[in-house]
Amino acid sequence: MVPAIIILCGVTLIYWMTRMEVHHFEINRHDALITKPVEQPVRILHLSDTHFSGPNHAMARFFDRLGSEEYDLVVYTGDIIDSPEGIPRAVDNLKKLKARYGVFCVLGNHDYYDYHWSDLFMHHLPWQSRQRDSNESEKLIRELRAAGFHVLRNEAVPVTIGKTRCLIHGIDDPxxxxxxxxxxxxxFDPECINILLTHTIDVFFGIGKGEVDLSFSGHSHGGQVRLPLIGPVLTHTRFGRDYCSGLVEMKGAQCMVSRGIGCGRSNYFRLLCPPEAVVLTLKNGDSPQ
Ligand SMILES: [Fe+2]
Structure with missing residues (x-):
């Protein structure tokens, strides 16, 4: 009797992690307050870690939901695809979104490499020298740009929203x-609102205090598996578990770290860490709006 209950609980848990929670998409809303003048609140949709590959009808429906709202900016912090088959799906789903001032992307590690199951273990071993399969990152960049989206590779684009001057900086995958x-x-220009897009928040090891006002990143997947009373097991950031998801402060910047929308097809599961897109409203913290 006891073994049967254990097996039933195990099967139920695996089914929840791989079939239910991975499709339990959330839209989470945050306000980021900064001291620089913001003439009117700026609505920013933050996407990350979609890991597009084969057909994913649940994610396509989630993008339909995201497309029902209007945003000033859409920012996308990498791991857009998991394999080359994901390129047209990424572009088609991005086209559903309404961004008044544009869509801005940076690439993540999965946009450059097509990871496999064995990489989950092998690439953590210091003596392994096996090359990973490359992904078609140049094709991804070409297709995104052809559709009118910005792909920032260690560069910046100025955007003026009303009278608010922003500089959107994108760091290519670290x-x-x-x-x-x-x-x-x-x-970086102290006269502008400096918004930084990066796949991982760890780039802040190389950034000075006060240089960035607002940052968006992903990569951590919020830990992807969170155990009760323990929290995330793996965080994928050297800043530790407090910086693997949510709106945090780092060196004077408001930093949004996304749990991500997808997960790689080699590790397609989540536990107590549902996928999310974030709608962040940037406001002036000095005056109530
Ligand atoms: Fe990812």
């Missing part, structure tokens, strides 16, 4: 060494 933080820092 985990696969495509980043150039110094090149991005040269564009």
């Amino acid at each position: 985990t696969t060494k495509h980043h150039d933080i110094d090149a991005v820092r040269r564009h």
Whole structure:
């Protein structure tokens, strides 16, 4: 009797993690207050870690939901695809969104490499030298740009929203060494609101206090598996578990770290860490709005 109950609980847990929670998409809303003048609240949709590959009808329906609102900006912090088959799906779903001032993307490690099951273990071993399969990142960039979306590779784009001057900076993926933080820092302008897009918050090890006002990142998946009373087991950030999800402060910047919308097809499960998109409203913290 007892073994049968244990097996039943195990099967139920696996079914929940792989079939239910991965499709339990949330839209979470936050206000970020900064001291620089913001003429009117700026609504920003933050997407991350979609890991598009094969057909995913649940995620397509989630993008339909996201497309029912209007945003000033859409920012997308990498791991857009998991495999080349995900490129048209990423572009088609992005086209559903209404962004008055544009869609801005940076790439993540999965946009450069097509990871497999064995990589989950092998790439943590210091003596392994096996090359990962490359993904079609140049094709992804080409298709995104052809559809009118910005892909920021260690560069910045100015955007003026009303009278609010923003600079949107994008750091290319640091985990696969495509980043150039110094090149991005040269564009920081204290007269503007500096918004930084990066796949991982760990780039803040190379950024000075007060240089960035608002940042968006992903990569951590919020830990992806959170155990009761323990929390996330793996955080994928050197800043630790307090910085693997949510709106946090780092070196004077408001930093939104997303749990992400998808998960890689090699690790397609979640526990107590449902997928999310974030609608963040940027406001001036000095005056009530
Ligand atoms: Fe990811």
